[in-house]
Amino acid sequence: MGKTLPKFVVTLIVIAILAYIALAGIYAGNFMIPSVFDTENGIRKGLDLVGGSVITYEAQIEESMSPDELSTSMDSVVSMMRQRLNSLGLYEADITKVGDRRVRIEIPSIDDPEEAVQKLGSTAQLVFCDYQGNVFLTGSDVVSAKSQYGQTQQNGTSQYYVSLTFTQDAAKIFAEETDRISKLPQGQNIIAILMDGEVVSSASVSYRIDSESCVIESPTFTAEETTWLADIITAGQLPFALKDVELRSVGPQLGERALETSLWAGLIGLILVAVIMIVFYRIQGLMSVIALVAYVAIVGIIISVFRFNLSLPSIAGIILSIGMAVDANVIIFERVKEEIRFGKSVKASVESGFKRAFKAILDANITTLIAAFVLWQFGTGSIQGFAITLFVGVIVSLITALIITRILLKCMVGFGVTNHKLYGA
Amino acid sequence: MDTKVRIDIVGKRKIFLAISIIIIIAGVIGFCVRGFNLDIDFTGGTTQQYNLHKEITDQDIAKINDIMVDVTGEAASSIQITGSERQEILIKSKELSSETRDAAFDAIAAEFGLTIADRYSVDNVSPSVGSDMSRAALISIVVAVALMLVYITIRFSFKSGLSAIICLVHDVLVVLTFYVLFAIPINTSFIAAILTIVGYSINATIVLFDRVRENKKAMSRDDFANVVNVSIWQTMNRSILTSLTTFVMVLLICIMGVDSIRNFALPIVIGIICGTYSSVFLSGNFWYMLENKKGTGKSSKAAPAKAKRAKA
Numbered sequence: 001m002g003k004t005l006p007k008f009v010v011t012l013i014v015i016a017i018l019a020y021i022a023l024a025g026i027y028a029g030n031f032m033i034p035s036v037f038d039t040e041n042g043i044r045k046g047l048d049l050v051g052g053s054v055i056t057y058e059a060q061i062e063e064s065m066s067p068d069e070l071s072t073s074m075d076s077v078v079s080m081m082r083q084r085l086n087s088l089g090l091y092e093a094d095i096t097k098v099g100d101r102r103v104r105i106e107i108p109s110i111d112d113p114e115e116a117v118q119k120l121g122s123t124a125q126l127v128f129c130d131y132q133g134n135v136f137l138t139g140s141d142v143v144s145a146k147s148q149y150g151q152t153q154q155n156g157t158s159q160y161y162v163s164l165t166f167t168q169d170a171a172k173i174f175a176e177e178t179d180r181i182s183k184l185p186q187g188q189n190i191i192a193i194l195m196d197g198e199v200v201s202s203a204s205v206s207y208r209i210d211s212e213s214c215v216i217e218s219p220t221f222t223a224e225e226t227t228w229l230a231d232i233i234t235a236g237q238l239p240f241a242l243k244d245v246e247l248r249s250v251g252p253q254l255g256e257r258a259l260e261t262s263l264w265a266g267l268i269g270l271i272l273v274a275v276i277m278i279v280f281y282r283i284q285g286l287m288s289v290i291a292l293v294a295y296v297a298i299v300g301i302i303i304s305v306f307r308f309n310l311s312l313p314s315i316a317g318i319i320l321s322i323g324m325a326v327d328a329n330v331i332i333f334e335r336v337k338e339e340i341r342f343g344k345s346v347k348a349s350v351e352s353g354f355k356r357a358f359k360a361i362l363d364a365n366i367t368t369l370i371a372a373f374v375l376w377q378f379g380t381g382s383i384q385g386f387a388i389t390l391f392v393g394v395i396v397s398l399i400t401a402l403i404i405t406r407i408l409l410k411c412m413v414g415f416g417v418t419n420h421k422l423y424g425a
Numbered sequence: 426m427d428t429k430v431r432i433d434i435v436g437k438r439k440i441f442l443a444i445s446i447i448i449i450i451a452g453v454i455g456f457c458v459r460g461f462n463l464d465i466d467f468t469g470g471t472t473q474q475y476n477l478h479k480e481i482t483d484q485d486i487a488k489i490n491d492i493m494v495d496v497t498g499e500a501a502s503s504i505q506i507t508g509s510e511r512q513e514i515l516i517k518s519k520e521l522s523s524e525t526r527d528a529a530f531d532a533i534a535a536e537f538g539l540t541i542a543d544r545y546s547v548d549n550v551s552p553s554v555g556s557d558m559s560r561a562a563l564i565s566i567v568v569a570v571a572l573m574l575v576y577i578t579i580r581f582s583f584k585s586g587l588s589a590i591i592c593l594v595h596d597v598l599v600v601l602t603f604y605v606l607f608a609i610p611i612n613t614s615f616i617a618a619i620l621t622i623v624g625y626s627i628n629a630t631i632v633l634f635d636r637v638r639e640n641k642k643a644m645s646r647d648d649f650a651n652v653v654n655v656s657i658w659q660t661m662n663r664s665i666l667t668s669l670t671t672f673v674m675v676l677l678i679c680i681m682g683v684d685s686i687r688n689f690a691l692p693i694v695i696g697i698i699c700g701t702y703s704s705v706f707l708s709g710n711f712w713y714m715l716e717n718k719k720g721t722g723k724s725s726k727a728a729p730a731k732a733k734r735a736k737a
Contacts, residue, residue, distance in 0.1 A: 048685070053547075056554065111541055114530075117523040244523060245551035253476070254545045257509075258683040265681040269674040276670055312686045313617060319678055320621060320693070323671030324628075327663075330670075331632060334663045360635035363580050364628040370572045371624030375617065378565035380558070383617045390621070 004414030011407050015294045022300035034304045042304035046311025046385065047106055049259045051252030053113035057121055057242040059101040065240075070100060073240065077103055084120050087231040102245070113249040119228070121242045122195075126233055128174075131190045136177045141170035145233035147226035152217050160226040161217040164233070171212040179208035200229070262315045269319060270296070273326055281333045283422040287408040288329040288401075295325050295400040302392055314385035321393025324368070328401035331364075332357040336409075337424055346418040350409050354402070361398070368394050428644075428655045434706060435650040435713055441706040445595055452602025461605060464612035467559050469552030470502070471521045473529065474545040476513045477537050481506045485537075486514075492532045493518060497525055507684055513545060520551060562616040566597075569620060573627055581634055588711035589630045592703045596626045599699040600692055614689035621693055625671065626700030630708040633660050637709065649716055653709040661705065668701040 025035030025042070034042025047054060059077065061070060078095050081103060085093045093107040110116060126139030143165045152161050166174055181189050182205045192202040193216050201216040216229065274292065277285035299318060308314065336353030340346060372394065375387035434441070465472055477485065486504050493501040493516065501518040521529070530544055570590060577586035600622060604611060636656035644652050675697065678690040 058551070058553070113547060114523050114527045121523075243551070244549070245554050247523075247547060247549040249547040251542065251545040253542070254474075254683070258686065261681045261683060262678065262686060265677040266674075268681075269677045272673045272677075273670045276666070276673070280666060312683075313614070313689065316678060316686060316689055319674050320671065323667075323674040324625070326670045327628065327667040330663050330666050334660075334666075338659070356639075360632045363577075363635060364631040367573050367576060367627045367631060368624040370576060371569050371620045371627075374565050374569040374572065375620050378561050378568065379616070380561065380613065383613055386617050390624075 004411050007407065008411040008415075011404065011411070012290070015290060015297070015404070018294055018297040018301065022297040022304070025304070033301060036300045036304050038304070042307060044307055044309045045259070046309050046314070046382075047108055047248075047255075048250050048312050048382070049255045049310065050108055051110075051250050051255040052106065052108040053110050053116065053247065053249040055105045055107070055113070055117055055120065055244055056098065056246035057103050057105070058245040059240045060243050061101060061240045067100070074101065074103065077242070081105060081120060083231055084228075087228045088116065088119060090116065109252060110249075113247065117244050117247060121244050127194045128177075129192055129194065130177070130181055131184075131188045131192070136173055137166070137170055139233055141167055141173075142233055143167055145230040147223070147230040149223070152215050159217065159219065160221040160223050161215045162226050162230045162233070163213055163215050165213045168212070171210075174214065175208055175210045178205050181205050182207050195229070258312055259315075262312065262319075266315070266319045266322070270322060273322065277326060277329070281330075281337075281424040283412055283417060284329075284333045284336065284409060284424060287412065288326065288333070288405050290408060291329070291400045291404040292322070292325065294404050295396055296322070298396050298400070299389075299393060302396070303389070308388065309385060311382050311385045313382045314389040317386040317389035318393060321390055321397060324394065325397030325400065328357075328361045328365070328397055329405055331361055332401065332405065333424065340420055340423055346420070346423060347413045349423075350413055354406055358402070361401070365394055365398055430651075430654045430658050433654060434657050435654050435710055438706075438710040438714070441710065445599065445703070445707065448602055449595075449598045452598060452605050455602065455605040459605070459608070461601075462608045462610050464610035465517065465520075465548060465550045465555070466612040467555045469520050469550050469555040471518050471526060471547070471549045473516045473518075473526065473547050474507065474513055475516075475530070475533060475537075475539060476508065476543045476545055477539070478512055478543070479537075481512065481514060488536060489514060489516065489533060492536065493529060496529045496532055497521055509683075520549060523549075558613065565616065566619065566623075569623060573623075577631070577634075581638060584715040585634050585637075585712050588708055588715055589627055589634070591711050592630055592708045593623050593627060595703050595707060596622055596696060596700050599703075600696050603692065603695045609691065610688065612688070614685075615692070618689055618692040618696065622696030622700055625693075625697065626704055629664055629667070629701060629704035632663060633657060633704060633709055634712070636660050637712065650713055653713050657705060657709050664701055664705050668697055672697050 021033055022036055025038055026033040032041060034040075036043060039045055057077075059070070059074065065073075074097055078097060081095050085091070085095070085105070085107070090107050090110065093105055096104045096106075098104050105120065107113070107116060126142065127135045128137040129135045145165075146163050147160065148163050149158060149160050151158050178191070181191060183189075186204075189204050189206065190202055191205055192199050194200065201218050203217075270292070274289045277288050277292075279285070281288070299321075302308075303310065303318075332353055335357045336349050339349035339353050339356075342349075344352070369391060372387045372391040376384055376391060379387055479485075486506075489504055490500055493499070493504075497518060499519060501516050503515075503517045505515045505517075507513045507515045516529075526547060526549065530539075533539065534541075534543070570593060573593075574586045574590050577589050597619060600619060603609070604615070633656055636659055637653055640652045640656050640659075641649075644655070647655075672694065675690050675693045679687055679694055682690060
């Protein structure tokens with residue numbers, strides 16, 4: 001009895017501290033445990049909650065491409081995508097390689113996903129051709145491309161344009177071709193610059209141009225467009241086209257509603273579960289509800305510290321694991337009740353109830369962990385999120401049921417609470 | 426020890442088996458008649474969801490269909506009203522290119538006066554991604570079940586492991602029946618839902634088998650049928666209560682959640698009911714029937730009449 005009170009109080013204080021940390025976080029210089037509400041340093045809200053797009057591109061490769069070559073090219077796809085995202089102002093986007101020939105791009109809070117799909121996926125195939133469509137130079141002959149503002153012709157108006165610098169070899173070809181084209185009749189003496197098959201600029205040529213540089217101009221160019229154009233030309237060209245094979249896009253309005261309703265569902269569910277436990281198991285139930293508070297707090301801290309991406313399926317995983325967390329307690333309490341009915345003292349019943357329930361709890365939870373683990377390994381995006389929270393939830397529920405509930409129940413016995421009815425027996 | 430048996434579940438096993446078989450046959454018939462409602466995740470395709478900010482009439486749907494025919498050259502495969510206020514429209518079609526999706530949105534936006542903010546969601550999946558997904562789904566279910574069988578065989582016995590797996594197959598079939606009969610779209614959530622059900626149902630089965638394992642030693646003079654019956658009733662409170670708490674959580678997600686999360690939670694609601702049913706009424710019986718098949722051991726001596734019936 002003497003040690004029971006301090007033990008009980010310490011346990012409650014520990015749980016209260018855990019709950020406080022989960023809600024408020026700890027911010028002490030370099031050491032930080034973010035609060036569950038801190039989406040800047042802690043939990044990252046999934047794109048289905050804040051709105052955003054997930055775009056997957058697949059390289060349309062030739063059979064002859066070697067795995068090494070593919071792998072190198074995919075790396076340049078990633079760096080090219082980063083550059084293109086930056087030039088579109090999408091700095092918060094994440095890029096991941098998926099499998100050997102896909103890249104997944106996650107862009108939070110984007111207004112027009114289709115624009116991103118089209119701009120990011122373009123192959124940036126730049127060609128120079130004559131009026132008949134004969135290509136004489138391509139983007140790989142370009143050393144650098146810059147967006148500039150100014151006059152491109154004497155007495156012309158100032159405008160945005162892209163200035164290109166050719167390699168030495170390309171400059172020679174350019175000189176020869178301009179020479180040839182300038183001699184063609186009026187109307188046919190045209191050089192067109194095509195980007196991905198679309199004419200971005202065309203101009204008539206009246207004399208040989210012996211220069212290492214050239215400009216792409218169009219009266220409709222804006223600063224954004226020329227910057228973007230210059231960037232993707234510089235980023236280089238890929239040996240294959242990229243196809244957008246998957247797009248998942250959720251508007252912010254839909255996401256907001258999803259988060260709110262899920263949180264309410266979780267809260268009301270938690271209260272109902274607490275009521276059910278207390279009605280059926282009285283004092284044992286009350287202790288398990290206290291342990292459940294610890295459970296929710298620990299799960300909250302874990303997902304904040306490890307910065308889990310909280311998507312709808314992962315919220316479902318958490319809510320489901322709350323239901324399952326109670327299961328270990330139920331198995332134990334049923335055992336305790338049985339032992340009491342069998343005629344044992346309450347103290348001995350709690351002792352042997354935990355002991356005899358342990359095997360069942362362990363085996364049952366390990367099989368659930370197997371399912372969660374397999375989902376984690378073989379699942380994709382959102383399913384992995386579900387699997388991880390379920391996995392974490394099951395492990396934490398084991399700890400809280402086997403340690404915290406046990407300490408609390410033993411305290412109850414220590415306090416002399418031994419009326420059988422209070423244990424639901 | 427409490428050895429009260431309220432209903433002889435092992436003796437009445439044929440009734441419980443019959444109930445499950447009838448449900449599964451209904452599923453098979455449903456499957457033959459109209460098959461699965463495979464979502465774009467598996468087949469490839471495009472879904473677009475727009476908020477029209479008005480009560481949606483049949484004329485509106487007809488207009489949208491006309492627009493889809495104009496823009497894509499083909500009628501949409503389905504146009505549904507959705508959202509909590511029934512003001513949103515969900516258009517499913519074959520896979521469309523980004524440009525075509527834009528064109529479709531522009532045309533619908535012009536018709537109904539929408540802005541880009543009313544474009545609630547766009548999903549597009551290529552058939553190649555879909556087939557990868559199906560393969561991953563199949564692999565994950567087979568791997569999970571195989572690992573569970575190994576684990577249960579180590580901890581219990583092969584026969585109990587096999588019984589547990591038969592139960593799982595039963596649960597999966599019943600949930601599939603539900604998907605077929607109510608034409609619920611089968612998408613990525615489906616895999617997660619099935620595996621959750623599998624993990625959940627085996628949980629309950631193991632709690633029962635743990636009791637059987639324990640009682641087998643304590644009641645070595647009883648026949649196996651009685652051991653199973655007693656164990657079922659000893660774990661009955663736990664089975665019902667745990668199912669109740671999980672059921673409450675999932676039902677709430679189902680009632681309050683948005684469409685995407687409801688598609689995931691609804692099968693789990695069904696799965697919990699059928700998982701509990703199979704754990705309580707079937708798993709012990711399967712184990713009993715497998716143990717009894719050889720006609721040797723304690724069970725055949727103590728309950729010869731039952732053993733004969735099981736063979737018949």
